[in-house]
Amino acid sequence: MNNNTEPAGEAYKALHFIEEIIEKDLAEGKNQSRVHTRFPPEPNGYLHIGHAKSICLNFGLAERYNGLCNLRFDDTNPEKEEQEYVDSIMEDVSWLGFRWEGEPRYASDYFDQLYAWSEMLILRGKAYVDDQSQEVISEQRGTPTRPGTESPFRSRSVEENLDLFRRMRAGEFPNGARVLRAKVDMASPNMHMRDPILYRILHSEHHRTGDKWCIYPMYDWAHGQSDYLEGITHSICTLEFEIHRPLYDWFLDQIVEPGAYRPRQIEFARLNVSYTVMSKRKLLQLVQEGIVNGWDDPRMPTISGLRRRGYTPESLRRFADLVGVAKRDNVIEVDLLEYAIREDLNKRATRVMAVLDPLKVVITNYPEDRTEEMETVNNPEDEAAGQRLIPFSREIWIEREDFMEEPPSKFFRLAPGREVRLKSAYIIRCDEVVKDGQGHITELRCSYDPDTRSGSGTDRKVKGTIHWVSASHAIDAEVRIYDRLFMDADPDGHKDKEFKDFLNPESLRVIPHAKLEPGLSLVNHGERYQFIRLGYFCADKDSTPGKPVFNRTVTLKETWKKA
């Protein structure tokens, strides 16, 4: 069975290695030719763009092969996990546009079954209780190049192991007093096979099971078994778990009948993005040390941060598609992320006029009491978006950087004696530059050509077109100009420096009084616009009626270089 046939007209897209594995399994009728994946985050932090790749992969595969995808919280460590994270994860996955099969699952749903299987292992002589301290166990484990040594408790009787394990569960021992270990192979070249720990004692409240348990299963013991219980066929994870796969399989061997259904672990290379950090630990550090304003700070590579920044779910899914799936370590250039959001917003964002650094222009030959409503197109890429009217009058704001007193030859904007077109309005010429006592430019006095009204059919051309906003009609807005958080392409790739040494001091610049066209006074947070010639901006949740707050998502592509 080959599901690879694409609809006619669509470009052939090569299968990545996981799709190849799946198609082979499907063809062989493995696991009744089902495809069932899962996204298994630990609720100990917010999801980031790397998780988005994994989400798109797992849910995308299920979609492509008419399968299912579960959302499962890997909540086996009550000391780090919180409900807040569970909630944020569900919100992020849904926002990305995916629907998990049934209710969210939790590894903690399977604690009873895991416990029962553990007793089974003990009964079969495949697990034992070890009384040694963490330090001693760690010492005995050896090193990657030196085999471990067996614990003196390894040969305890089944009865004693069972009794001790039950008493561990009953809460008779303090944290760290004993652990349950699988009896595998202390001489294995794979460290994970050297009698891995199944259960540790943790007298702490679990966010879902409360105080029902004081022993908690380790990741390796919980994960594959959870996959099995959920009927997962393809358990996709990142490369660092590759070395765990023999253990994943060993555990499954203990509970799965040969030839029957069985999940398979497949590893792919995690996403890295230049100029950012991706570890939850470091992101948590940025939040806790107040370097950013929370997990959803628009500078964070978290899904909630990108959402607040103005990224669309479509752009993130497109990005996940563009980065591909393979097994080699990779660093994706941020440019690709920015390409993805520009591509999307170019098609859908309404163009509006906004002046961030206002310079007053007085049009001396324009009547003082006059206001014209100029028609302007909402989106040149989307005719259906229609037109709207914007007010024009004698005094306007233009961008300060759109004027130069002594312009280089390639400068197409306003300068003394030069002309520019005001977008959707008239061509003006700069006649006079007004300065204050310090030589600071305070105002430009210009004259307009009445025959050049936009849409009047005039054919007079000028080199440049600039944006503007009528001074008497403009509203004030706060605009937050975000730039990359780190100045180095690989912030944690330096031996003698810490990632925080590369923080960009100008990652956030707040413009308290930007001038916007009046139609923008009432915006709903999350609305996205293109500020003409400046970039894409998204209304922040801090907006209030009459005083919007905008976040800059990304600039427009800048191909112009100074001479």
Added chain:
RNA sequence: UGUCCGAUAGUGUAAUUGGCAACACGUCUGAUUUUGGUUCAGAAGACUCUAGGUUCGAGCCCUAGUCGGACAACCA
């Protein structure tokens, strides 16, 4: 001195399974443009990690090596 994994333009991913190394981002030209955006046309950029081998033919198969990554939490 171990085990596992990986290596193709600057970046990422392909190469229909052994047949002229392609696509995307990025870079550079030019055209169009009432956004220096978009769009369009084009260009540069690769000893496919190295050395052997198999073959009429190797990015792909084999051998050896080099380089990079992962593994020594009672984290996931």
